[in-house]
Amino acid sequence: MTSELADSQHQPSSGGANLGSALVVEHLTKRFGKRIAYEDVSFEVGYGEVFGFLGPNGAGKTTTVRTLGTLIAPTSGSATIARIPLSAESGPAIRARISIMPESPGLYLRLTVAENLECFARLYELRDVRSRIDRVLQAVNLSDRANDLCGSLSKGLRQRVALARALLSDPTVLFLDEPTSGLDPVATRDVHDLLIALRERGVTIFLTTHRLEEAEKLCHRVAILNTTLRLIGRPDELREQLFSRNLEVRTRLQLDEPARVFNGLANVESWEQSPSGSYVLNVTDPDTAAPDIARALVHANVDILSMSESHHSLKDVYLELIDEDVEAKKR
Amino acid sequence: MSFSWTRVGAILQKELRDYRRNRFVIYTMSLLPLIFIxxxxxxxxxxNVSTTSGLFDAHIGVTLLYMLILPAVIPSVLSTYSVVGERExxxxxxxxxxxxxxxxxxxAKALAALLPTLVVSYVIFGIFLGAVAAFAHPAVASAIFERNHLLVQLLFTPLVAGWSIWAGIAISTRxxxxxxxxxxxxxxxxxxxxIVALMSFNVITPSLGLTLGLAAALLLVDGLAWRAVAAMFDRERLVTGRR
Known part of the structure; x- marks a missing residue:
C-alpha cells in the first residue's frame, strides 16, 4: 500500500492513553433486550498496531466490530474511532475512515472482481479508481483474476477479494472479522502473509479471531473477550500474568532423591516429575535459576540431557481464562 | 457528509450489471411484458364497436388498465429483492x-427498479399503440388515442411504479x-x-385537471413513502437480523 494514509501511519503504541490512538473504547456495553452481547469493554489501539480480539463463539467480538463500525449503536459507553467520537451523526464520517471485512466475504457473485471493487471505490468516492483497483489486486496477488466473475472463485480467493475491497480506501483502521474462517491451510497461510505485509506497512488492524495461533503470529497485542474483557496485553505478557515460568530438565537416569537436589535452590519455587520422567521446576527467573540447577545436578553426579524453558502458548492462556469463566458459571 | 449522487450511481450501476446476468430478472422482464401485451x-x-357506449368504454378501460399493471408488477419483482436479496x-x-x-x-435501489420498468412499460405501450393504429377499428383507435387516456398512461406509469417500488423496498426491509x-x-x-381503473373505465371522467391533480397527489404519496421507508431503514436490525 503506497497511499499517503498508509505511509503516515506510525509504529504501534504501547497501548497507553494518547491522542494518537486509532481506537479508544471506554466502558462500551451492548445489550439486545435482556441479553448482554458485551459489557464494560475498554481498550485502546495505537496507530500501526495489529490488535487481536479473541474470544469464543458468542463472546461479543463481531458485535463489538459492528458497533465500532457504526452498524450497531452501543447501549452505553463511548468510543473514538480514527479520532471521531462514535455517535449516530458521525456514522458516515467514521465509515469513510475505516474498512470492515466481515466473516463472510459478501461479494456480488454475478459481478467480476474488478466490478465489485469499482462499486466500492465509488461508494468511498475515491479518485483514480482504476489505479487503486490495480494496486489492491496486486497487493492480494489477484491481478490476473480481475475480469473473473466472483462466483467462479474459490472461497480462499473470494476472501482475498474481500481483503482487497477492504484495502481500497486506505482505511485508518482495518477491521477484520475472522478473516481465515473456513479456509484451508494454504488459503489461511496466504491471508496470513498478506496481513503480515500490511503489518509491516504500518496499517492499523483490528483482528477478531478464535484462531489463537493466528493471533500469536500476527498481533502486537491481544484482548480476550468473553462478554467482558478478561485480559489485554502482549501475548508474552499474558503468559507471564497467568502462568509461572518453568524449566524442564531431562537427565540420563532418574534422581534417587530429587528433593535433596532441588529443594533449597534459590529461584526454584517448586518442582515435580512429569509422566515422561523429566523434572519440571517452577522458577522465578529461568536465566538465574538454570546455572544453579545445572551445578546442583552435576554435584549430584547426574548427566543432564537437556534443560529448556517450557513455553505456554496463547492457547494455554486462552483456555485457562475460558475455563475459569466456565467454572465461575457453574458456581 | 451530504447526499452523494456518486454513491447512488455506484449502487445503480452495480444493480444494472447484476440484472443483466440474473436469469430470474431477465426471464421476468421478458415474459411479463409478453403477457401484458x-x-x-x-x-x-x-x-364489438356496435355495442353500447358503456360496454365499449369498459372494454377500452380494461385494455388500458393492462398497460398500467405492468409498471406495478415489474418493480415489485425488482424492489422486493433490493434489501432482502442483499441480506441473502x-x-x-x-x-x-x-x-x-x-x-x-x-x-439507488429505487432508481434501479424504476429505470428498467419505465423502459419496458413505455416500449410495450408504444408497440401497443402502433398495433392499434395499424390494425384496430378506427373507433377503437380513436378511443385509445384520446388525449386524456394517453396522459393517464404517460403520467401514471412512473407514479404507479414509484408506489410499487417503495412498497417493495419497505417490505424487503422487513x-x-x-x-x-x-x-x-x-x-x-x-x-x-x-384510481387508474376508475379513470380508465370513465367512472371518474379523466379531465386534464383531474388527471394532473391525481398525478400530483400520487407523486406526493411516492415522496412521503420514500421518507417513510428511509425512516424504517434500521441498519442495526438489518445487520443483526433482529425483528
Whole structure:
C-alpha cells in the first residue's frame, strides 16, 4: 500500500492513553433486550498496531466490530474511532475512515472482481479508481483474476477479494472479522502473509479471531473477550500474568532423591516429575535459576540431557481464562 | 457528509450489471411484458364497436388498465429483492459498512427498479399503440388515442411504479424471504391501480385537471413513502437480523 494514509501511519503504541490512538473504547456495553452481547469493554489501539480480539463463539467480538463500525449503536459507553467520537451523526464520517471485512466475504457473485471493487471505490468516492483497483489486486496477488466473475472463485480467493475491497480506501483502521474462517491451510497461510505485509506497512488492524495461533503470529497485542474483557496485553505478557515460568530438565537416569537436589535452590519455587520422567521446576527467573540447577545436578553426579524453558502458548492462556469463566458459571 | 449522487450511481450501476446476468430478472422482464401485451391486443381486436357506449368504454378501460399493471408488477419483482436479496447473499453488511447514507442506498435501489420498468412499460405501450393504429377499428383507435387516456398512461406509469417500488423496498426491509416479500408487494402495488381503473373505465371522467391533480397527489404519496421507508431503514436490525 503506497497511499499517503498508509505511509503516515506510525509504529504501534504501547497501548497507553494518547491522542494518537486509532481506537479508544471506554466502558462500551451492548445489550439486545435482556441479553448482554458485551459489557464494560475498554481498550485502546495505537496507530500501526495489529490488535487481536479473541474470544469464543458468542463472546461479543463481531458485535463489538459492528458497533465500532457504526452498524450497531452501543447501549452505553463511548468510543473514538480514527479520532471521531462514535455517535449516530458521525456514522458516515467514521465509515469513510475505516474498512470492515466481515466473516463472510459478501461479494456480488454475478459481478467480476474488478466490478465489485469499482462499486466500492465509488461508494468511498475515491479518485483514480482504476489505479487503486490495480494496486489492491496486486497487493492480494489477484491481478490476473480481475475480469473473473466472483462466483467462479474459490472461497480462499473470494476472501482475498474481500481483503482487497477492504484495502481500497486506505482505511485508518482495518477491521477484520475472522478473516481465515473456513479456509484451508494454504488459503489461511496466504491471508496470513498478506496481513503480515500490511503489518509491516504500518496499517492499523483490528483482528477478531478464535484462531489463537493466528493471533500469536500476527498481533502486537491481544484482548480476550468473553462478554467482558478478561485480559489485554502482549501475548508474552499474558503468559507471564497467568502462568509461572518453568524449566524442564531431562537427565540420563532418574534422581534417587530429587528433593535433596532441588529443594533449597534459590529461584526454584517448586518442582515435580512429569509422566515422561523429566523434572519440571517452577522458577522465578529461568536465566538465574538454570546455572544453579545445572551445578546442583552435576554435584549430584547426574548427566543432564537437556534443560529448556517450557513455553505456554496463547492457547494455554486462552483456555485457562475460558475455563475459569466456565467454572465461575457453574458456581 | 451530504447526499452523494456518486454513491447512488455506484449502487445503480452495480444493480444494472447484476440484472443483466440474473436469469430470474431477465426471464421476468421478458415474459411479463409478453403477457401484458398479448392480453390487451386480444381485447382490442375482440371489441364489438356496435355495442353500447358503456360496454365499449369498459372494454377500452380494461385494455388500458393492462398497460398500467405492468409498471406495478415489474418493480415489485425488482424492489422486493433490493434489501432482502442483499441480506441473502451476505452483501448487505459490506455495503452498509461504507459511508453510504440510508437515503442514498434507497434512492439507488429505487432508481434501479424504476429505470428498467419505465423502459419496458413505455416500449410495450408504444408497440401497443402502433398495433392499434395499424390494425384496430378506427373507433377503437380513436378511443385509445384520446388525449386524456394517453396522459393517464404517460403520467401514471412512473407514479404507479414509484408506489410499487417503495412498497417493495419497505417490505424487503422487513422480510427475510424473497418470495414472500414479492407476493406481499404485488398486493401492496394494487391500490394506485384502483384510481387508474376508475379513470380508465370513465367512472371518474379523466379531465386534464383531474388527471394532473391525481398525478400530483400520487407523486406526493411516492415522496412521503420514500421518507417513510428511509425512516424504517434500521441498519442495526438489518445487520443483526433482529425483528
Amino acid at each position: 398479448a392480453a390487451p391486443m386480444i381485447q382490442i381486436f375482440a371489441i 447473499q451476505g452483501t448487505l453488511e459490506p455495503i452498509l459498512s461504507t459511508p453510504i447514507h440510508s437515503e442514498e442506498f434507497l434512492v 422480510m427475510s424471504d424473497v418470495r414472500a416479500a414479492q407476493q406481499l408487494t404485488v398486493l401492496a402495488s394494487l391500490p394506485p391501480l384502483a
